[in-house]
Structure formats: structure tokens, C-alpha cells
Amino acid sequence: MSWAQAALSTIPEAAQAVATTLATKLFLALVILVVGVFLSRWAERAISVTMAQTAGVDETARPALAGTARYAILILTFVATLSQLGVQTASLLAALGAAGLAIGLALQGTLANIAAGIMLLWLRPFRVGDYVEVVSGTPFAGTVTEIGLFACLLETYDGLFVFAPNSSIWTFPLRNHSRTAGRLLSFNVGFAPGTDMAVAREVLLLSISQFAGVLAVPPPDVFIAHVTAGAPLATCRLWAASNKIGEAQRTMLEAARDALERAGLRPTELVRTIPPESDPSRLR
Numbered sequence: 001m002s003w004a005q006a007a008l009s010t011i012p013e014a015a016q017a018v019a020t021t022l023a024t025k026l027f028l029a030l031v032i033l034v035v036g037v038f039l040s041r042w043a044e045r046a047i048s049v050t051m052a053q054t055a056g057v058d059e060t061a062r063p064a065l066a067g068t069a070r071y072a073i074l075i076l077t078f079v080a081t082l083s084q085l086g087v088q089t090a091s092l093l094a095a096l097g098a099a100g101l102a103i104g105l106a107l108q109g110t111l112a113n114i115a116a117g118i119m120l121l122w123l124r125p126f127r128v129g130d131y132v133e134v135v136s137g138t139p140f141a142g143t144v145t146e147i148g149l150f151a152c153l154l155e156t157y158d159g160l161f162v163f164a165p166n167s168s169i170w171t172f173p174l175r176n177h178s179r180t181a182g183r184l185l186s187f188n189v190g191f192a193p194g195t196d197m198a199v200a201r202e203v204l205l206l207s208i209s210q211f212a213g214v215l216a217v218p219p220p221d222v223f224i225a226h227v228t229a230g231a232p233l234a235t236c237r238l239w240a241a242s243n244k245i246g247e248a249q250r251t252m253l254e255a256a257r258d259a260l261e262r263a264g265l266r267p268t269e270l271v272r273t274i275p276p277e278s279d280p281s282r283l284r
Contacts, residue, residue: 025084025085025086026085028084029081029082029084029085032077032080032081032084033077033078033081035077036073036074036076036077036078036080036081037074037077039073039077040069040070040071040073040074040077041070043069043070043073044066044067044069044070045066047065047066047069048062048063048066051065051066063146063147063148064117064121064147064148064149067148067149068149110150112166112167113149113150113151113165113166113167114149114150114166116165116166116167116169116170116171117147117148117149117150117151117166118149119170120147120152120166120169120170121147125174125176126144126174126176126178126179127144128144128145128146128147129143129144129178130143130144130176130177130178130179131143131144131176131177131178132144132154132174132175132176132177132178133174133175133177134164134168134169134172134173134174134175135172135173135174135175136168136171136172140154140156140162140164141154141156141157142154142155142156142157142160142162143155143156143157148166149166150165150166151163151164151165151166152164152166152169177242177245178242178243179242180242181215181241181242182215182239182240182241182242183239183240183241183242183245184237184238184239184275185237185238185239185240185245185248185249185252185272186235186236186237186238186272186273186274186275187235187236187252187253187256187270187271187272187273188225188233188234188235188236188269188270188271188273189204189233189234189235189236189256189260189267189269189270190231190232190233190234190267190268190269190270191231191232191233191234191265191267191268192231192266192268193229193230193231193232194230195232195265196265197224197232197234199263199265200222200234200260200263200265201222201234203259203260203263203265204222204234204236204256204259204260205220205222206259207255207256207258207259207260208220208222208236208238208252208256210255211240211244211248211251211252211255212244213240213241213243213244213245213247213248214238214239214240214241214248215238215239215240215241218239220236220237220238220239221236221237221238222234222235222236222237223235223237231268235273236256237275238252249272252272253270253272256270257270
């Protein structure tokens with residue numbers, strides 16, 4: 001048997017050995033990939049449940065932390081899979097870094113959303129459950145249900161779902177309707193000429209104080225805003241708890257009218273007002 005014939009006779013055995021080794025590596029790589037994907041999802045759910053049961057972790061940061069853990073495991077799984085296949089991960093990471101730079105330049109908006117999401121989680125201008133209003137080119141408002149790395153999820157007062165990219169929130173002025181302990185509520189009550197305003201003031205203060213959402217500090221106040229042709233116009237000013245402001249706005253005028261009519265003081269008008277920012281009555 002010549003040398004060439006001997007070499008050709010070893011090819012099937014070598015091919016079988018290479019195929020066996022490659023199949024083993026492919027199988028192990030597939031196992032690593034499947035286990036890594038499963039582990040990433042399990043870790044996300046486990047971290048979310050653990051943080052939900054832990055009082056020390058803010059609800060606002062829970063989705064972002066759970067998502068970060070999942071993506072970190074996925075990245076490690078990807079690197080381990082390539083290593084199992086014999087790919088030099090050091091050079092691969094360098095190539096991925098260069099590719100990441102190019103992709104980052106192409107996806108500046110997405111990276112801006114991630115940066116804005118990190119800043120929102122860091123500075124905490126609002127939390128999950130707060131009612132916020134974003135004053136942008138297209139204003140929107142709603143109750144925050146989730147703060148993620150890419151976007152925030154909100155629910156409007158009429159039940160609509162809002163998907164708001166973080167950059168659209170971070171780069172515009174934002175009003176948080178739930179941040180402070182109390183909100184100012186003011187309404188005007190008109191009376192006929194000759195009405196005993198001392199009695200009217202006592203009736204209105206009593207009616208206001210009976211509402212469960214009214215704050216004792218600063219105390220409610222009733223004063224005469226102006227008098228036109230002998231007809232006085234009283235302004236009722238009160239601070240209500242943030243979570244009770246909606247109920248107060250819906251029921252306060254009716255309660256004040258009923259209290260006045262029971263006292264024999266029929267109002268000529270009842271109008272809810274919002275004092276301008278320059279109005280001294282806004283001061284606590």
C-alpha cells in the first residue's frame with residue numbers, strides 16, 4: 001500500500017472523529033444556550049417576586065433591576081456559548097465593541113431612552129402610582145404603572161394605555177400631581193345683597209371641615225373676594241390630600257350648596273376656580 005493510499009484510508013476515521021467532536025461541542029453549546037435563556041427568565045421572575053416581597057426595595061426600580069439581571073445573564077450565556085464552539089471571545093468582544101459603537105451611533109434615540117431611564121430611576125421625579133403630566137409638543141398625562149429602561153407605561157384617567165419613551169419625559173417639563181401631600185382647591189360662592197356673611201362663613205367652614213380629605217394644616221379659609229352692587233362674592237380656599245383631590249372637586253360644591261340652603265342662605269352662584277400663580281391666596 002502506497003503512502004497516498006494509507007493517507008486516504010485514514011480520512012474517514014479523521015472525519016468521524018471531527019464530526020463527533022463538533023457534534024459534542026454543538027450539543028453542549030445548545031445546552032448552554034437553552035439553560036442560559038431559561039435561567040435569565042427564571043432570574044427575572046424570581047427577582048421581581050423577591051423585590052415585591054421586600055419592603056426595602058422601591059416599586060419604581062423593580063422592573064429595571066429585574067430586566068438588567070436578565071440581560072446580563074443573556075450576555076454571559078452568549079459568550080459562554082461561543083467559547084464552547086471554540087470562538088476566541090477576546091477578539092470577538094473587541095469586534096463587538098467596534099460594532100457596538102457603530103450600532104450606538106445608528107441607535108442614538110434608543111440609547112437616549114436608556115440614559116433617560118437611568119436618570120429617571122436615579123433622580124426619582126415620580127414613582128409608580130403617581131399621576132404625572134408631561135408638558136411637551138404633544139402633552140399627555142396618566143398614572144405611572146411601570147418605569148423601564150426604554151419607556152414608561154402610563155394609564156390615562158379614561159383607561160387608555162400610554163407607551164412613553166423615556167427621552168420624551170426626561171427632556172420636557174413634568175408636573176407630578178401626587179408628589180406633594182396636599183393640593184389647593186378654591187371655589188367662589190355668590191350671595192344676594194344683604195346676606196349675613198359671618199353666618200355664611202361659619203356654614204361654609206363647617207361644610208368644608210366635614211370632608212375627610214381636607215387637610216387641617218394649612219386650615220381652610222373663607223373670605224370676601226369682592227362686592228358687586230351690594231352682592232358679595234366669597235372665596236373658599238382649602239387644601240385637600242392628593243389622593244382625595246378628585247373626590248373633593250366633584251362633591252365639595254354640592255355639599256356647600258346643601259349646607260347653605262339648610263341654613264336659609266341660598267347662593268346665587270357656585271363656581272370652582274383655580275387661582276393664578278400670582279394670586280397671594282395660593283400661599284400656604
